[in-house]
Amino acid sequence: MKCRKCGGAAALELRRHNAAFCSPHFLEFFRKQVAEAVHRHHMFTRDEQIMVAVSGGKDSLALWDVLIEDGYQTAGLYLDLGIFDYSKESKAKCQAFAASRGQTLHIERVAEAVGAPIPVVQQATRRPTCSACGLSKRYLMNRAALQHGYPVVATGHNLDDEAATLFGSVMHWQTDALPRQSPALASTHPKLVRRVKPLYRLSELETAAFAFLRGIDYIVEECPFAKGATSIAHKQVLDRLEEASPGSKHNFLFGFLEKARPAFEKIEHVELLECTSCGQVTTGAICAFCKLADLVKRRTTG
Numbered sequence: 001m002k003c004r005k006c007g008g009a010a011a012l013e014l015r016r017h018n019a020a021f022c023s024p025h026f027l028e029f030f031r032k033q034v035a036e037a038v039h040r041h042h043m044f045t046r047d048e049q050i051m052v053a054v055s056g057g058k059d060s061l062a063l064w065d066v067l068i069e070d071g072y073q074t075a076g077l078y079l080d081l082g083i084f085d086y087s088k089e090s091k092a093k094c095q096a097f098a099a100s101r102g103q104t105l106h107i108e109r110v111a112e113a114v115g116a117p118i119p120v121v122q123q124a125t126r127r128p129t130c131s132a133c134g135l136s137k138r139y140l141m142n143r144a145a146l147q148h149g150y151p152v153v154a155t156g157h158n159l160d161d162e163a164a165t166l167f168g169s170v171m172h173w174q175t176d177a178l179p180r181q182s183p184a185l186a187s188t189h190p191k192l193v194r195r196v197k198p199l200y201r202l203s204e205l206e207t208a209a210f211a212f213l214r215g216i217d218y219i220v221e222e223c224p225f226a227k228g229a230t231s232i233a234h235k236q237v238l239d240r241l242e243e244a245s246p247g248s249k250h251n252f253l254f255g256f257l258e259k260a261r262p263a264f265e266k267i268e269h270v271e272l273l274e275c276t277s278c279g280q281v282t283t284g285a286i287c288a289f290c291k292l293a294d295l296v297k298r299r300t301t302g
């Protein structure tokens with residue numbers, strides 16, 4: 001197989017693009033896809049400070065690497081979920097990455113904000129671990145960005161993640177989730193920062209290859225709670241489709257973004273209020289995060 005660009009020996013075949021690249025041209029392809037995402041969705045400018053949410057995994061560290069190399073002003077945000085050794089190791093990877101590139105890494109401890117680490121939160125609430133975890137992550141990302149003055153948070157969600165989330169929302173016809181499925185969510189309130197996903201055009205395999213070729217030291221193990229998550233089952237279904245017909249994930253996600261999403265967008269108009277307890281944006285009187293923290297407090301003390 002030959003590189004599409006230079007005709008040299010290809011290191012990687014991208015079936016959905018019907019192309020193969022040598023290592024340098026794959027890195028170039030990857031960076032161009034990120035630049036295209038940033039440009040197309042007006043994600044951020046070179047004058048803005050970008051907060052990159054990093055988990056220590058390949059996707060978020062690959063994203064941070066691309067943005068640093070491209071000359072953007074960035075800082076990392078690591079959310080310490082308190083999930084046993086997984087959190088310790090992933091934090092160490094983020095700290096080492098930030099130090100090696102001379103970048104600032106902000107760290108937020110979930111245990112401090114919610115009152116307990118995620119495994120204890122799960123026991124206290126008896127709800128699926130990922131639901132309390134996801135809620136806490138979204139809340140703390142926004143709060144940290146506001147506190148430190150970043151107008152935008154970038155996350156490492158890739159094409160596989162986005163296609164799986166869309167699949168889950170469609171499976172259950174969560175029509176309120178569909179308009180929020182987007183590579184870039186604008187700020188709709190002074191206390192909500194923009195949220196962007198510059199890797200949405202790149203597959204998990206491609207980010208893994210990029211991280212490997214760039215020599216990024218990331219945590220390979222997944223969060224121990226990921227195993228039972230339904231999103232994994234959705235990913236497996238899509239993997240089988242992709243295997244049989246390369247480009248399926250891309251067509252599913254991009255077709256939705258271009259053709260279907262606008263229809264759902266129109267029906268979403270919710271009034272945004274400020275939580276009477278913490279001041280963050282919510283649709284009720286007390287935000288879901290404060291309710292969670294209150295529940296954890298009641299169930300873990302007393």
Ligand code: Q46
Nearest residue numbers: 129130133134223225226
């Ligand atoms: S960290 Fe949290 Fe994920 Fe672990 S508990 Fe679930 S949501 S799987 S991306």
Ligand code: ZN
Nearest residue numbers: 003006022025
């Ligand atoms: Zn080449």
Ligand code: ZN
Nearest residue numbers: 275278287290
């Ligand atoms: Zn609140």
